[in-house]
Amino acid sequence: MNDATNDSPASVLTVGQRIRFLRERRKMSREVLAGLIGKSVSWVKQVESGRLQPPRLPLLIQLAEVLRVRNLAELTGDQSMPVRMFTGPGHPALDDVRQAVNATPLQATGTVQPLSYLRNRLAAAWRARHASADHRTALGALLPDLIRDTQLAAVMYQGENRRQANAILAEVYGLAQMFLAYQPAQDLLWRVADRSLMAAQESDDPLALSCAVWFLGQAHRDAGDFEAARAINEQGMAAIQPHMDDPSLDLLAMWGALNFELAFTMARTGDSEDAWLYWQEAGRVADRLPADYYQPWTSFSRIIMGPHAVTIAVELSQGGESGRQAERTISTPIPSRPRRGRHLIEVARAHHLQRDHEAVLGTLELAQQAAPETIRYNGYARRMTLELVETGPAQLRPQARDLADKIALLI
Template sequence: MTETMTIGERVAFYRRRRGMAQVVLAGLVGRTEDWLSRVENNKIELDRLSVIRNLADALDVTLADLVAEPALLDWTSDSGVRTIPALRAVLMNYGLAVPALADDSSDEPPSLDDVQRAIGEVFDAYQASRYGYVTGRAPSVLSDALRASRAAGADETNRASALLALAYQSTVSVLTKLGETDLAWIASERGLYAAQAADNPVVLGSLFRCVAHAVHSTGRFQDGVRLVQSAANVLEPHIGTRAEDALVSVYGTLFLTGAVAAARADDRGSVTSFLAEAAECAGRVGRDANAMWTAFGPTNVAIHRMTAAMELGDVQIAVDLAPRIDTSRLPAERRVRHAIETARAYTARNRRDDALGVLLDAEQLAPEQIRHHAISRQLVLSWLRNNRGARSVALEQLAGRLRLA
């Protein structure tokens, strides 16, 4: 219903639904009535999630309500006509999740080799920003992983649990991108349970990161910070001088997730320490690698340093960092995510033409990611509302492709 509203317009919408005067809501978030009026009339950009979260709390709505998530996933040849509801059906099928309720009359479960291959294909597609493909495949991959895990023999239990954990993680990845945060939390929690049974620190670390991301995607930023701190303590004994790159990568990526959560919680101290830990891990890896589909290395650390600066309100630092980061060696998902942050930073400095150019270039690389990401959609809406100069055909065409005009 509010998909084509800016965040400020949604604030006004929910404030009126609550029967609340501007002066009351402004007071609840420690701002002036004039500030709120300017927000609601698109005179001020709300580009920090910590501020948006405070408004959501005061209005007794979710963070997702104000940023217009979840996004409706378009049907494509990759996705078919069964998308998020199909994933929800698998997550809510206790005949799959609970062995005691299982229907053993179903077809023979797939082999663990087949499950492993399918999980890799889903993760690869996610990193290529093929969200339709991931959402279309994830239900069957998760279902197969559950059946294979239930049928695994004693000598395959750990491997089956590890694959089940990663199947859940692949599901969480696309759910969080599309703003389905509650479903993502359910999947991440179940994935962590499977990872604990796998007796594999690499898989456990990967699921710790997954859960931390799911937690802070719901707006529970400080909880995300605490989770990262606790998870790092669990993994630290395994991070010796001879730790494999995969373990160092998931450990480092955990700190990157924590740095963004800390920035959104206005916790500068944790941002600094988390980024330092991540940089040390990147130094150990020594290159931009992609172990466990982390895209971890020095470049990803730089991307998160810029994102954290934006979330802390250090816009000029983000603007200065953005063009220095060469993402050409990273998967499409990481490259486009950096482009979205760059466009956000340029917009905050009134460089809309530069921001639009960055977003258009990113759309060429990963149209599904631009179409469905909350920040890119919000940027386009704000540019449309605040367009005071000559008519921009390129902007209007982009808005049309994003179903915003």
């Protein structure tokens, strides 16, 4: 950052000029950036032009994540602070998972396990994830061996058994992506997302394909590439459309989940009309599912549509609507601890839009009680907590610092 180049802003640039440079480098409009950080287009323009003071630390962190920079120095020019400090630490099991993923067998040698046994282990891993408050720790203990054994099966088996092994492998990689999310391992996350799609294509299984597309679309959206997220989503839906005349229950749920993913992506781009239209379509699919159905991969179900509405309203920065949806769904009995923790973080975001600091803190504390490893790795939760510590009402700051300690924010 000491010299001006075509790829980095010169050190003499102001914070606003740096924001504009990084935004334009990502081919992102002011409208999109404003929507992603919950500010007006006018605010972005005034910050970029220097008519407003540079953003404070919590908002700088949010900008850094949205603009995909690794260090705050890229925004400030003089404050060296890795952004990963606010996006979640690396889990102790991360290296073991990385080694397992990278140990892809190239030769058909070793002892292969029966497909039924691999399916049972995978199902048990999903159950452990949903039941555990510390779900990454639970997965970290199971994933390395499961990844290695399933990768071997996809090489060793032949014919129909190989196709089935690849379907299982696609789902194992999806589970690994959930472990890797929000950790400093973007290279590995992309590797498992791409491998999941390749394994699903090898399986010739529409359910495996829909699952892999769901995970890959999320990776693109979280990276800020909304066009790619929408494209892979729509391509996946077109591929499984011929199988929707008489779908299995799980495939029907995946159709609903993919509709919601389109809603989510549209909300991220500020397209309110399409976001709510796709959410409504997802709701119509959910209504066709049994009342007690809950899909382990995507959490798609009847019960999740209310929490999904909170997410859409929050992403669209619709303060009033997000508040109404949050009020309706705060006590939703989601049968998954990490998913309930995530929903509570979304409710806290709704309160944040309404500047209700006490409600934000109280809801984040509920999220920490429900799923400590969800809030510890969630960038939104960490930013809101930091904001309360730094600039929240004086009477709430001690309580906010306690929460920050619990989620390892100030270490």
